[in-house]
Amino acid sequence: MRDYRKLEVFNLADALALRVYECTRVLPEEERYGLTSQLRRAAVSIGTNIVEGAARTSHSEFARFLVVAYASACELTYELSLAERLGYLRNAEDVRELAARTCKALRSLILKVRQR
DSSP states (O other): OOOGGGOHHHHHHHHHHHHHHHHGGGSOGGGTTTHHHHHHHHHHHHHHHHHHHHTSSSHHHHHHHHHHHHHHHHHHHHHHHHHHHTTSOOSOHHHHHHHHHHHHHHHHHHHHHHTO
Protein backbone atom coordinates (compact mmCIF):
# COMPACT_ATOMS: atom_id res chain seq x y z
CA MET A 1 0.00 0.00 0.00
CA ARG A 2 1.19 3.51 -0.85
CA ASP A 3 1.45 6.25 1.76
CA TYR A 4 -0.54 9.07 0.15
CA ARG A 5 0.97 11.58 2.59
CA LYS A 6 4.34 11.11 0.90
CA LEU A 7 2.96 11.99 -2.53
CA GLU A 8 3.71 15.56 -3.63
CA VAL A 9 0.48 15.58 -5.61
CA PHE A 10 -1.54 14.82 -2.47
CA ASN A 11 0.12 17.66 -0.58
CA LEU A 12 -0.69 20.02 -3.44
CA ALA A 13 -4.31 18.81 -3.51
CA ASP A 14 -4.62 19.18 0.25
CA ALA A 15 -3.26 22.74 0.18
CA LEU A 16 -5.61 23.50 -2.72
CA ALA A 17 -8.66 22.25 -0.81
CA LEU A 18 -7.77 24.39 2.19
CA ARG A 19 -7.25 27.43 -0.03
CA VAL A 20 -10.54 26.88 -1.87
CA TYR A 21 -12.44 26.71 1.42
CA GLU A 22 -10.75 29.90 2.52
CA CYS A 23 -11.44 31.88 -0.65
CA THR A 24 -15.05 30.69 -1.03
CA ARG A 25 -16.04 32.22 2.31
CA VAL A 26 -16.53 35.52 0.47
CA LEU A 27 -18.95 34.18 -2.14
CA PRO A 28 -22.51 35.50 -1.94
CA GLU A 29 -24.96 33.71 0.34
CA GLU A 30 -27.16 32.82 -2.67
CA GLU A 31 -24.25 30.75 -4.03
CA ARG A 32 -24.01 28.58 -0.89
CA TYR A 33 -25.73 25.62 -2.60
CA GLY A 34 -24.48 26.53 -6.07
CA LEU A 35 -20.99 27.60 -6.97
CA THR A 36 -19.61 27.54 -3.41
CA SER A 37 -20.69 23.94 -2.98
CA GLN A 38 -19.38 22.92 -6.41
CA LEU A 39 -15.98 24.54 -5.82
CA ARG A 40 -15.58 22.89 -2.45
CA ARG A 41 -16.74 19.45 -3.58
CA ALA A 42 -14.40 19.48 -6.58
CA ALA A 43 -11.48 20.56 -4.39
CA VAL A 44 -12.12 17.86 -1.80
CA SER A 45 -12.64 15.24 -4.51
CA ILE A 46 -9.10 15.69 -5.77
CA GLY A 47 -7.43 14.68 -2.52
CA THR A 48 -10.05 12.08 -1.70
CA ASN A 49 -9.48 10.23 -4.96
CA ILE A 50 -5.71 10.33 -4.53
CA VAL A 51 -6.11 8.81 -1.06
CA GLU A 52 -8.53 6.14 -2.26
CA GLY A 53 -6.36 5.28 -5.25
CA ALA A 54 -3.24 5.02 -3.11
CA ALA A 55 -5.03 2.39 -1.01
CA ARG A 56 -5.60 0.19 -4.06
CA THR A 57 -3.20 -2.65 -4.73
CA SER A 58 -2.85 -2.48 -8.51
CA HIS A 59 -1.24 0.23 -10.59
CA SER A 60 -4.22 0.27 -12.96
CA GLU A 61 -6.65 0.94 -10.11
CA PHE A 62 -4.38 3.66 -8.72
CA ALA A 63 -4.19 5.26 -12.17
CA ARG A 64 -8.00 5.14 -12.51
CA PHE A 65 -8.47 7.10 -9.28
CA LEU A 66 -5.77 9.57 -10.31
CA VAL A 67 -7.70 10.19 -13.54
CA VAL A 68 -10.82 10.94 -11.50
CA ALA A 69 -8.77 13.31 -9.32
CA TYR A 70 -7.45 14.99 -12.47
CA ALA A 71 -10.99 15.43 -13.81
CA SER A 72 -12.00 17.08 -10.53
CA ALA A 73 -8.98 19.37 -10.74
CA CYS A 74 -9.98 20.38 -14.27
CA GLU A 75 -13.55 20.98 -13.07
CA LEU A 76 -12.23 23.14 -10.25
CA THR A 77 -10.12 25.17 -12.67
CA TYR A 78 -13.22 26.02 -14.69
CA GLU A 79 -15.29 26.83 -11.61
CA LEU A 80 -12.58 29.16 -10.30
CA SER A 81 -12.53 30.92 -13.65
CA LEU A 82 -16.30 31.24 -13.61
CA ALA A 83 -16.33 32.63 -10.06
CA GLU A 84 -13.72 35.21 -11.06
CA ARG A 85 -15.59 36.24 -14.20
CA LEU A 86 -18.78 36.62 -12.17
CA GLY A 87 -16.87 38.98 -9.87
CA TYR A 88 -17.13 36.69 -6.83
CA LEU A 89 -13.40 36.08 -6.45
CA ARG A 90 -10.75 38.73 -6.65
CA ASN A 91 -7.02 38.31 -6.31
CA ALA A 92 -7.31 34.54 -6.68
CA GLU A 93 -4.12 34.15 -8.72
CA ASP A 94 -2.55 31.99 -6.01
CA VAL A 95 -5.42 29.50 -5.96
CA ARG A 96 -5.50 29.35 -9.77
CA GLU A 97 -1.73 28.71 -9.80
CA LEU A 98 -2.08 26.01 -7.15
CA ALA A 99 -4.85 24.37 -9.19
CA ALA A 100 -2.65 24.47 -12.31
CA ARG A 101 0.28 22.95 -10.41
CA THR A 102 -2.00 20.22 -9.07
CA CYS A 103 -3.27 19.41 -12.58
CA LYS A 104 0.26 19.24 -13.92
CA ALA A 105 1.44 16.99 -11.07
CA LEU A 106 -1.54 14.68 -11.54
CA ARG A 107 -0.93 14.38 -15.30
CA SER A 108 2.69 13.52 -14.63
CA LEU A 109 1.87 10.92 -11.98
CA ILE A 110 -0.82 9.33 -14.15
CA LEU A 111 1.71 8.84 -16.95
CA LYS A 112 4.28 7.44 -14.55
CA VAL A 113 1.85 4.97 -12.95
CA ARG A 114 0.54 3.83 -16.34
CA GLN A 115 4.09 3.04 -17.49
CA ARG A 116 4.52 0.48 -14.72
